[in-house]
Every structure is written in C-alpha cells, then in structure tokens.
Amino acid sequence: MRSDHKLDPVLAADRARRNPGDVSSRSRPVLSTENLDADYGGPVVLDDLTASIPTGEITAIVGANASGKSTLLRALARLLKPARGVVYLDGADIHSQSTRSVAVQLGLLPQSPRAPEGVVVGDLVRRGRYPHQRLFDQWSKADERAVVRALELTGLSDVGDRPLDELSGGQRQRAWIAMALAQDTPVMLLDEPTTFLDIAHQVEMLDLLARLNRSENRTIVMVLHDLNQACRYASHLIALADGRIEAVGHPSEVVTAEMIERVFGLHVSVISCPVSGTPLCVPHTHCH
Amino acid sequence: MNRTARLCSAAAAAVLGLAIVGLVVGDYPVPARSAIATAVWDRGGEFDFVINSLRFPRVTVAVLAGVCLAASGLLFQTLIDNPLVSPDIIGIDTGAAAVAVAILAIGLDARLLPYAAFAGALATAVLIFTLSWRRGFSGGRLVLVGIGINALLSAVITYMLVRFPVERVSAAARWQAGTLSASSWDDARTLAVALVVLLPVAFLLVRRLRIMQLGNDTAIALGMRLEQNRMAVIATGCGLAAIVVAVVGPLGFVALLVPHVARSLAGALTVGVLLLTALLGSVMLLSADLVAQRLFAPTVLPAGVVTAAMGGPYLLLVLRRFNRAV
Ligand SMILES: Nc1ncnc2c1ncn2[C@@H]1O[C@H](COP(=O)(O)OP(=O)(O)OP(=O)(O)O)[C@@H](O)[C@H]1O
Ligand SMILES: [Mg+2]
Numbered sequence: 001m002r003s004d005h006k007l008d009p010v011l012a013a014d015r016a017r018r019n020p021g022d023v024s025s026r027s028r029p030v031l032s033t034e035n036l037d038a039d040y041g042g043p044v045v046l047d048d049l050t051a052s053i054p055t056g057e058i059t060a061i062v063g064a065n066a067s068g069k070s071t072l073l074r075a076l077a078r079l080l081k082p083a084r085g086v087v088y089l090d091g092a093d094i095h096s097q098s099t100r101s102v103a104v105q106l107g108l109l110p111q112s113p114r115a116p117e118g119v120v121v122g123d124l125v126r127r128g129r130y131p132h133q134r135l136f137d138q139w140s141k142a143d144e145r146a147v148v149r150a151l152e153l154t155g156l157s158d159v160g161d162r163p164l165d166e167l168s169g170g171q172r173q174r175a176w177i178a179m180a181l182a183q184d185t186p187v188m189l190l191d192e193p194t195t196f197l198d199i200a201h202q203v204e205m206l207d208l209l210a211r212l213n214r215s216e217n218r219t220i221v222m223v224l225h226d227l228n229q230a231c232r233y234a235s236h237l238i239a240l241a242d243g244r245i246e247a248v249g250h251p252s253e254v255v256t257a258e259m260i261e262r263v264f265g266l267h268v269s270v271i272s273c274p275v276s277g278t279p280l281c282v283p284h285t286h287c288h
Numbered sequence: 289m290n291r292t293a294r295l296c297s298a299a300a301a302a303v304l305g306l307a308i309v310g311l312v313v314g315d316y317p318v319p320a321r322s323a324i325a326t327a328v329w330d331r332g333g334e335f336d337f338v339i340n341s342l343r344f345p346r347v348t349v350a351v352l353a354g355v356c357l358a359a360s361g362l363l364f365q366t367l368i369d370n371p372l373v374s375p376d377i378i379g380i381d382t383g384a385a386a387v388a389v390a391i392l393a394i395g396l397d398a399r400l401l402p403y404a405a406f407a408g409a410l411a412t413a414v415l416i417f418t419l420s421w422r423r424g425f426s427g428g429r430l431v432l433v434g435i436g437i438n439a440l441l442s443a444v445i446t447y448m449l450v451r452f453p454v455e456r457v458s459a460a461a462r463w464q465a466g467t468l469s470a471s472s473w474d475d476a477r478t479l480a481v482a483l484v485v486l487l488p489v490a491f492l493l494v495r496r497l498r499i500m501q502l503g504n505d506t507a508i509a510l511g512m513r514l515e516q517n518r519m520a521v522i523a524t525g526c527g528l529a530a531i532v533v534a535v536v537g538p539l540g541f542v543a544l545l546v547p548h549v550a551r552s553l554a555g556a557l558t559v560g561v562l563l564l565t566a567l568l569g570s571v572m573l574l575s576a577d578l579v580a581q582r583l584f585a586p587t588v589l590p591a592g593v594v595t596a597a598m599g600g601p602y603l604l605l606v607l608r609r610f611n612r613a614v
Pocket of ligand 1: 040045063064065066067068069070071072111
C-alpha cells in the first residue's frame with residue numbers, strides 16, 4: 001500500500017485541484033462492503049452482501065432487472081443507509097465520514113439523474129465542481145480546467161452553451177458523465193453509463209472510462225447490462241441475483257454458461273471473443 | 289455584458305423610474321424636479337411633508353418588500369422544484385396573519401405585531417415541515433400539507449374577525465388586505481434590517497440550491513448536506529416572507545409570479561437570477577402601488593388587492609402554457 005494512502009482526502013483534493021485529472025497524486029481509497037443488508041422499507045433488496053472493489057481496476061456489476069444493482073451502487077455511494085452491515089471507504093464506515101470528504105473521493109452517475117429546467121450543458125458540468133469549492137470561494141482556474149477537460153473528453157465542447165433539454169438522449173447522457181468527470185474523483189460509480197448511447201458512442205464511452213482507469217488509475221465501478229461489454233472492459237465482475245452475489249471474479253474465470261443460467265435464467269454458449277479473447281455470450285433462442 | 293446582467297440593469301432602471309413616478313404622482317401635485325430634490329438633497333421646503341413623510345417611505349417600503357417577497361418565492365420554488373409554489377400558497381403568510389390578527393383581536397399592544405407575525409410564519413413553517421416529514425422530505429407532500437394548513441388558518445382568521453369586537457378587528461381586517469399607503473420610515477427600517485441579514489444568506493444559498501436541484505442522489509454524491517441546507521433555505525425563505533407580512537400585511541402573488549418571470553427571462557438558477565428576481569419584485573410592487581394609489585383616486589386600494597388582480601391572469605397564462613407542455 002502506498003504511503004500517501006492515509007492522506008486527508010480534503011487536503012489531497014485541494015492539492016489535486018491544482019492538477020485536475022491527476023488522480024494518481026491523491027490517496028487511492030479502498031471501497032468495500034461487509035454483511036450489507038439494504039431495503040427501501042419493504043422486502044430485503046440486498047441480502048448479507050460482502051464485496052470488495054479492487055482499487056485501480058474496472059468493476060462491472062451485472063444481473064437481471066431488479067436484482068439490486070442500482071441499490072448496491074447507491075449503498076456504495078452512501079445514498080442509502082444500510083439496514084445492517086457497513087460500507088467501508090478507506091478503512092472507515094462511509095457514513096461516519098463528512099459527506100464532502102467522501103464527495104472528493106467518490107463520484108456517482110445515477111441511473112436517471114434529474115436536470116433543472118433550462119440548464120445549459122456547461123452550467124451542469126460546472127456544478128460537478130461543488131465539492132471542491134468553499135463557502136466564499138471564487139471559481140478557480142483549476143475548476144475551469146476540469147470543466148473544459150470534461151467537456152472535451154465527452155466530445156461536448158461545441159454544445160457547452162446549448163440547453164440540455166435540446167440535446168439528444170445520448171448527448172444528455174454524456175453531459176451527465178461530463179459532470180461526474182468534472183467532480184474529478186479517484187473512484188467513479190456509474191449506473192448504466194451506456195444507456196441511450198448508440199453503439200459507436202457506447203464503445204467510445206467505455207473506451208474513455210478504460211482510458212481514465214489506465215492513465216489516471218481511477219477505480220471504476222459500473223452497472224452494465226451488456227454482458228459482453230462487461231467481460232471486455234472489466235477486470236472484476238460482480239454478478240447479482242436477488243440481492244446476493246452469485247459470482248465474483250475476473251470475467252474470464254467466472255463467466256460460464258452455468259453462471260449465466262443461474263443469474264439470468266438464460267441458455268447461452270460462451271465462446272471466446274474473436275477480437276479481444278474475452279468471454280462472449282451467445283444466447284440460445286427458440287427462433288432458429 | 290451577458291444577458292442576465294443586461295436584464296438586471298434594465299430592471300434596476302425600471303425600479304428607479306417607477307420610484308420617481310411614485311414620488312411625483314398623487315392627489316397633491318409635485319413637479320418632478322422638486323420631488324427628487326426634496327427626497328434626496330433638499331429636505332424641508334414646501335413639499336417636505338408630502339414627499340418625505342408620505343410618498344418616499346411608501347416607495348421605499350414597496351422596493352424593499354418586493355425584494356423580500358420575490359427572493360423568498362425563488363428560494364421556495366427552487367427548493368420544492370415547482371413553479372406554482374410560494375410562501376403565501378403554502379400558508380406561511382396566513383400563519384403570520386393568524387397570529388397577528390389574534391394579537392389585535394385580544395387587544396394586545398399593536399407594536400408586538402411584527403414580532404408576532406414573524407413568529408407565526410416560522411411556527412407555521414415548522415408545522416408544515418414536521419407534518420409533511422415521512423421517512424424523508426418530499427416537496428409534493430410539503431405543498432399539499434401547506435395548502436391544507438393555509439385553508440385551516442384562513443378559517444381561524446375568519447372566525448376571529450367575526451368573533452371579536454369590531455373596533456379591534458377592523459384594524460386587523462384592514463391590515464390583512466396588505467396596504468402600503470400607511471408605510472412609515474420605521475417600516476422601511478425594519479425591512480432594511482431584515483434584508484441586510486437575510487439577502488446575503490439567500491445569495492450564499494444559491495450555490496447549494498443549484499446542487500439540490502439535481503435531485504437527492506446527485507446532490508448527496510456531490511457532498512451536499514441536504515437536511516441542514518433545506519432547513520437553511522426554508523428558514524431564510526420564511527424569514528423574508530414573514531417580515532413583509534409583519535410590516536405590510538399579506539401581499540399575494542408577488543412571491544409566486546416574479547421568480548417565474550425572472551427564470552423564463554434568464555434561465556437556470558444563478559446568483560444573477562436571484563438578483564433579477566429581487567429587482568423585478570420591486571418593479572411589481574411599485575407598479576401595484578401606483579395602480580392602487582391612482583386607479584380610483586382619491587380612493588386608495590390596498591396594494592394586496594392589486595397584486596392579486598395582476599397575479600390572477602398571469603397565473604392562468606402560466607397554467608395554460610404548462611398544460612400545453614404536458
Ligand atoms: N426507491 C425505491 N423504493 C422502493 N423500492 C425500490 C426503490 N428502488 C428500487 N427498489 C426495489 O429494489 C429492488 C432492486 O432495485 P434496483 O433498482 O437495485 O434494481 P436493478 O438491479 O438496478 O434493476 P435495473 O436493471 O432494472 O436497473 C427492486 O425490487 C425494486 O423494486
Ligand atoms: Mg438499476
């Protein structure tokens with residue numbers, strides 16, 4: 001473990017605001033859960049879930065609809081207080097830490113974020129800088145750099161002045177990702193970052209996340225519906241079924257026809273992807 | 289200069305222009321130059337009483353009360369994420385009025401009135417907030433509870449007006465219509481003090497409101513302490529609304545309409561939009577006051593009647609656009 005691991009996250013973020021994007025100079029927080037139960041006041045949604053998110057890697061969470069993927073992500077992002085168990089960030093209960101010091105370490109793209117009426121893209125992305133600002137703080141050069149960079153990385157530089165509600169669904173999704181990028185956190189949690197994107201933009205988005213992971217060592221956790229994309233981009237896979245972990249590990253080790261059968265109730269053949277060599281699931285259907 | 293700055297300049301010019309008109313027109317004619325001179329640098333003289341004891345304080349109160357109401361409306365509308373919400377609609381004004389009428393009705397010192405009204409507004413806010421709290425905050429629930437409380441308190445006021453001696457409650461009834469004509473420098477001072485405290489807080493809260501607008505999940509992810517900041521917004525919004533009820537009486541629709549106009553002119557919430565809202569609040573109250581003074585002169589209408597008359601049609605317009613959008 002690196003020596004700066006225990007650095008005060010707010011101080012570290014202050015240092016990092018001078019170098020947005022340079023996440024490597026910051027502490028690299030470790031995220032994990034222990035015996036986590038979660039619900040929304042009704043039936044149990046997450047059931048005794050213990051998982052750890054490998055630092056500096058890409059983790060994909062997969063599972064059927066309503067299996068608890070978003071709930072797990074929300075619990076990891078301290079949006080949901082667990083009924084039992086603990087989420088650890090950097091060795092301490094995430095709920096015991098100041099929400100701001102968590103916000104400079106961990107960013108989130110919710111599944112269906114809500115935009116204020118009439119907001120323009122640049123304005124939305126600028127709001128991602130909130131945890132880096134103080135009460136009387138002026139907008140700094142570093143804030144501006146982070147925003148410009150986020151717009152560039154998501155290919156939105158040209159539409160910065162356009163109202164969000166005049167953009168296509170895919171552009172809108174990229175604007176939200178740009179906001180999460182502007183937050184500039186070493187850990188990014190993304191709930192279905194590729195919905196609304198066409199296939200080219202899906203690949204572009206996942207490539208962008210892979211690049212952020214590789215060049216800046218960001219830890220990325222994302223919920224993905226496309227198993228093949230999950231296998232291709234993630235080095236760690238968490239497969240949920242009914243709020244429990246059904247399988248966990250490197251995709252090439254855990255993705256098998258039996259596992260897919262258990263998680264999705266679907267017959268597939270797993271072959272090796274001709275391009276990347278990662279597992280490729282081909283569903284069996286009754287139509288052929 | 290960007291769009292919001294241009295709009296703010298125009299609104300500021302309108303405030304100044306309307307204020308001057310407010311000094312000049314009236315039953316007792318005063319030439320424009322003398323009116324300004326008497327108000328600003330040449331106090332005393334022939335027009336001193338008309339200008340400095342009657343019109344200037346009235347105009348000043350209209351400007352300040354307009355700022356308070358409009359800013360309060362913007363805070364509530366942004367917090368609850370609903371353009372059809374304002375402190376007067378969820379019962380804050382009525383709460384203040386109920387306590388104020390009670391003070392007058394049971395014959396307590398009328399000087400207690402501003403404090404009593406202020407306490408009434410805050411108590412109502414706390415009541416609404418508590419009653420609508422169920423496993424968390426919900427803007428929709430807050431509005432529904434507020435509308436219910438508003439109706440209930442209106443009934444209480446009506447009851448008091450009927451139940452108590454007419455010579456006491458007639459003052460209360462007059463106060464309840466919201467009138468600017470009796471405004472004094474004391475009133476202006478009270479409003480100014482409240483603004484000096486609350487307006488900077490409102491400006492500081494804009495940045496937080498911009499985050500809260502993104503929804504609970506995103507706001508928490510960005511490190512927002514939701515509950516504290518919601519309380520701060522509600523307290524500030526209530527304070528701004530309550531002080532106006534306390535000093536002038538309830539003036540409906542200003543807090544509802546002005547923020548809506550400002551947003552449709554200047555877009556998503558920024559510090560500039562709050563400034564524009566504040567200025568347009570003054571514009572609306574100054575215009576309402578002019579109409580109230582002159583429409584049936586020499587009979588003077590309560591300004592609250594005029595703001596309601598201005599607000600009704602505009603509200604219908606907004607609703608129509610709303611319906612078409614859905
Ligand atoms: N806000 C909520 N209130 C009540 N129940 C909820 C809420 N959000 C989710 N649930 C319930 O929790 C369970 C898990 O939901 P979750 O959103 O975590 O599923 P998911 O795996 O993300 O599904 P999807 O693939 O459809 O996004 C579901 O049964 C759902 O009905
Ligand atoms: Mg989900």
